[in-house]
Amino acid sequence: MTTIPGLYNYRDLGGLPTTDGRTTRPGVLARSESLSSLDTAGLSALAETPVGVIADFRTPAEQQAAPDRLPPERPFTVLNLPLLQGAMADMMKTIASGSAADAATALQELPTLDQLYISMLDGGAAVFAQAARRVAASHDDSPTGVLVHCTAGKDRTGVATALILETAGVQRDATIADYAQSQENLAGPWAEAMIREVEAFGIPITPSLRTMLCGTPPAAIEQAMDWVDEHGGATAYLMSGGLTEPEVEALRARLVA
16 A cells, blocks of 8 residues: 555555446545645655645635645646535634633534534535546546545545545445544544644543544444435435536546456
């Protein structure tokens, strides 16, 4: 498995099993947390991958606070696809801006991850379709693989990759397992740093908040995909956001070997 120094939650999504007995093609779709922590070795490693498109789901405020670092030796196309839902730093700042009583109430009213994901899905079809479109348009002639990311690479990124993988025909269990992998990847230094950042706002770390910040319980993405199923399935959902039938076919042909 390819690793990128400086990234905890990077992975190429090749090799996942499909419902018709095939597997996803490596070098077409990858996922990670933000690229702000890449050092020289990480930049060189990323430059050696087939990635050529960076789909960034962070808000402008998140991007300004932690700008991506990209290899200087070759061009990358950056696709800014901001989704407010899942912007944890913005959420924590809002909670911290009130009184202690207000903060306690806000913590009690935090959405669960599945509620957060359904909120994303409810208004994000056009954004997710744009990411899927770039996967469909990738090719082998030059580095055009798509790397999707947000801040942690688990929530907005997790929903986006689940939709794309589901549309490509990846087995649901494999999609769920990939989503759940983020919790293990982020455990340790990344999670500890995130917890310290939130504590610096004066916000107590409750079990539900810890899950919101660092967790990827399988039930969360399962319930999100159940919502998608109730709305016609991943393919119909992405098409409602503007993905065309030829693009769906191109995505499947490109992503599945």
